[in-house]
Amino acid sequence: MRYLLLIYQNEAAHAQYSEQELGAEYEAYNAFGAELRTRGIEVQGGEALMPTSTATTVRVRDGKIATIDGPFAETKEQLGGYYQLNCKDLDEAIELAAKIPAATRGSIEIRPIVEFE
Amino acid sequence: MDITHQVVADTFHQESGRILATLIGSVMDFELAEDALQDAMLVALERWPVEGIPRNPGAWITTAARHKAIDRLRRMYTLARKQELLQSLVEQEEPVEGGGEGAGEMEDSAFPDERLKLMFTCCHPALALEAQVALTLHTLGGLATTEIASAFLVPVPTMAQRLVRAKRKIRDAGIPYRVPEAGFLGERVDAILCVLYLIFNEGYAATSGNQLIRQELCDEAIRLARVLTMLLREQLLLAAAPEALCLLALLLLHNSRRTARVGAEGELVLLEEQDRALWNQHEIQEGLAALELALRMRRPGPYQVQAAISALHAQAKRAGDTDWSQIAALYGELLRMTPSPVVELNRAVAVAMAENPLAGLTLLDRPGLGQALDEYYLFHAARADLLRRAGRLREASSAYAQALDLCHNERERAFLSRRLAEVWHS
Numbered sequence: 001m002r003y004l005l006l007i008y009q010n011e012a013a014h015a016q017y018s019e020q021e022l023g024a025e026y027e028a029y030n031a032f033g034a035e036l037r038t039r040g041i042e043v044q045g046g047e048a049l050m051p052t053s054t055a056t057t058v059r060v061r062d063g064k065i066a067t068i069d070g071p072f073a074e075t076k077e078q079l080g081g082y083y084q085l086n087c088k089d090l091d092e093a094i095e096l097a098a099k100i101p102a103a104t105r106g107s108i109e110i111r112p113i114v115e116f117e
Numbered sequence: 118m119d120i121t122h123q124v125v126a127d128t129f130h131q132e133s134g135r136i137l138a139t140l141i142g143s144v145m146d147f148e149l150a151e152d153a154l155q156d157a158m159l160v161a162l163e164r165w166p167v168e169g170i171p172r173n174p175g176a177w178i179t180t181a182a183r184h185k186a187i188d189r190l191r192r193m194y195t196l197a198r199k200q201e202l203l204q205s206l207v208e209q210e211e212p213v214e215g216g217g218e219g220a221g222e223m224e225d226s227a228f229p230d231e232r233l234k235l236m237f238t239c240c241h242p243a244l245a246l247e248a249q250v251a252l253t254l255h256t257l258g259g260l261a262t263t264e265i266a267s268a269f270l271v272p273v274p275t276m277a278q279r280l281v282r283a284k285r286k287i288r289d290a291g292i293p294y295r296v297p298e299a300g301f302l303g304e305r306v307d308a309i310l311c312v313l314y315l316i317f318n319e320g321y322a323a324t325s326g327n328q329l330i331r332q333e334l335c336d337e338a339i340r341l342a343r344v345l346t347m348l349l350r351e352q353l354l355l356a357a358a359p360e361a362l363c364l365l366a367l368l369l370l371h372n373s374r375r376t377a378r379v380g381a382e383g384e385l386v387l388l389e390e391q392d393r394a395l396w397n398q399h400e401i402q403e404g405l406a407a408l409e410l411a412l413r414m415r416r417p418g419p420y421q422v423q424a425a426i427s428a429l430h431a432q433a434k435r436a437g438d439t440d441w442s443q444i445a446a447l448y449g450e451l452l453r454m455t456p457s458p459v460v461e462l463n464r465a466v467a468v469a470m471a472e473n474p475l476a477g478l479t480l481l482d483r484p485g486l487g488q489a490l491d492e493y494y495l496f497h498a499a500r501a502d503l504l505r506r507a508g509r510l511r512e513a514s515s516a517y518a519q520a521l522d523l524c525h526n527e528r529e530r531a532f533l534s535r536r537l538a539e540v541w542h543s
Contacts, residue, residue, distance in 0.1 A: 053285070054289040055290075056243040068242070068243075069244055069286075089291045089292070089295075090241075090290050091293050091297060091298075093291075112289055
């Protein structure tokens with residue numbers, strides 16, 4: 001079976017991490033990746049997201065796109081799926097988000113992915 | 118301040134928006150562009166007294182700032198992506214040595230006006246509205262963080278943080294720096310107009326606070342609305358977004374009454390009681406011309422209707438000459454475009470002026486309206502006034518009492534109390 005493992009953590013606390021703590025976290029993720037490899041688990045994807053301060057939420061109501069600063073904040077709706085797209089810029093991501101069928105009833109949260117260089 | 122310092126300061130104030138827009142276009146990073154501009158200002162302060170003031174100070178500073186951006190990039194990054202940017206920046210360079218030398222010869226066309234792109238970035242809906250307002254004033258208006266903080270009665274560190282966050286979000290979320298595609302253009306121009314209107318209102322609505330900064334907000338909103346219409350026209354986009362012209366008209370028409378609307382003791386003077394000789398005819402004429410041009414584009418919108426209402430007031434020589442039936446019809450149109458209880462209230466007042474107090478009262482007493490505006494003292498004050506004029510004095514006095522309960526402005530309270538006493542004694 002295929003599974004999506006979602007990572008939740010306290011952003012504010014994470015932002016306060018020291019260099020040392022960040023280094024230890026990096027090592028721990030490397031170790032986790034190594035374990036997946038040795039056990040022959042197929043990794044189909046996995047990314048770090050930029051903090052929620054970079055998030056944008058898109059909804060379509062009455063045929064109009066509403067673009068809102070910030071992450072998705074409703075408790076009445078639950079995560080139901082995702083797309084990972086490589087877009088020219090945020091406007092293209094917003095335009096496509098608005099075309100996801102769920103956008104007319106639910107919300108699409110757009111989060112940039114961290115680019116490790 | 119000596120003459121060179123004055124020229125540097127003037128150049129900064131008048132052209133920083135334009136220079137920043139060009140720089141951001143080159144380096145695609147707000148913070149780097151701002152830092153480079155600061156560096157270039159220092160170079161100008163050092164060199165202009167010795168070498169003389171260049172013919173085109175704005176272009177000189179732009180070139181110098183681009184050099185500084187390259188220096189900063191060289192020091193900061195070795196990563197591949199930045200190398201590419203550095204490469205393209207170096208290629209943009211004129212073959213000149215050091216600072217901004219040679220830039221003085223630059224023709225105006227070599228210094229393109231990129232502010233339209235910057236407006237779309239600053240007023241992007243993925244930024245919170247308060248951040249859009251602050252960023253627009255800061256980058257396009259060249260207002261200092263302290264000035265913006267004091268205009269919006271926010272502590273300076275809070276405002277500084279708001280600006281930093283907004284710039285980071287632009288960079289990290291990939292908010293574009295370009296004119297939106299046709300499908301998005303209308304709503305994105307609306308977003309800019311909303312920000313400019315907010316800036317104007319912040320300066321216009323309240324009479325408290327620092328008067329100089331409030332005036333500056335109004336002037337800045339009008340200046341930016343002028344720049345916006347000019348740039349849209351240059352890009353042949355004005356006909357697709359005539360509301361930009363209408364906002365400019367509306368702001369000019371409001372601003373034309375600035376002197377007349379405040380009395381000797383700082384109190385607000387009602388439109389009907391203003392000394393119309395104090396209205397700024399120059400601004401009225403410019404506003405009417407902008408509205409006229411927009412009307413010919415035949416794409417009505419809420420700003421067009423509001424500007425048309427304001428224009429009818431501006432054209433009445435005396436309060437008694439006001440074309441209230443036309444104004445009532447326009448409020449009806451506005452209500453259709455942007456339904457809101459406050460617009461309904463304004464329409465009812467206009468209908469009462471055009472026809473009679475009872476016609477206005479019928480509209481005000483529509484089921485639901487009183488509930489929606491129950492906490493709004495102007496609703497009760499307007500209703501009281503219509504009841505008084507219709508001769509229904511007992512109801513009028515209870516409406517005045519309700520208005521008094523909700524009103525916290527001393528002068529308005531004095532006015533309402535006076536009316537209440539009149540109703541009691543008649």
